[in-house]
Amino acid sequence: MTKANYFDVIDATWPAERYVTEGPWRLRQTVGAGSRVSSISAIEPWEDADIDRAVASAHTVKQRPLFMIKPGEDRLDKALAARGYVVEDPSVIYALPIAPLITETLPYAKAFTMWPRLAIMDDLWDAGGIGPARRAVMERAACPKTTVLGRAGDRAAGVAYVGLHGKTAMMHAVEVASAHRRQGVSAWMLRAACHWTAANGGDEISMVTTRANTPANAAYTSQGAQLVGHYHYRRAPE
Secondary structure, X not given: OOOOOXXXXXXXXXXXXXXXXXXXXXEEEOOOOOHHHOOXXXXXXXXXXXXXXXXXXXXXOOOOXXXXXXXXXXXXXXXXXXXXXXXXXXXXXXXXXXXXHOOOOOOOOOEEEEOOOOHHHHHHHHHOOOOHHHHHHHHHOOOOEEEEEEEEOOEEEEEEEEEEEOOEEEEEEEEEOHHHOOOOHHHHHHHHHHHHHHHOOOOEEEEEEEOOOHHHHHHHHHOOOEEEXXXXXXXXXX
């Protein structure tokens, strides 16, 4: 299994509406769909004056400047801190091989993969705060993709979106209805996503969550996921 560039997987499976290269920066431009699709990242060596260029570009599309800080980018982190940029959403990336999770056939009616999605899935996402702007990201993705519907008894209980880049799938927008949490719904959805990944030529699945999301971190590690990356953002002061 080849080690993936998980940041490339994020961009391929959860794409911005528009990408702009401004000197040494890659700017993601999207309205109302969260930090992953509206942040700036370094793609080449930069000088302090280059930060001003990135900031100006963000302002032209009425975005408050937001930089993604990856491992090894301590210099950028310190430069932004000196400008008063505040840390936002320290996040972690997990991955695991799908092989251990596809040894058995999924039990009937535990979880299904499908594209296009059902209307009930939008209802579940809306209830969890994943609105139309984020669902537009799923529609926009050009990679192989699917959605996952999890069930508890005879009720729709959970939902997720999965995209595939190379051999690596990434699971996004995981939401389980509050009445059905701690019932194994997310575990069955993960297994369904792994079966779909295998059927589409992938060999591992990954996921991103914030460090502060204790339930998600616990759910992923309980299924054997390993920490493979991390990042955080720095946002311009108001």
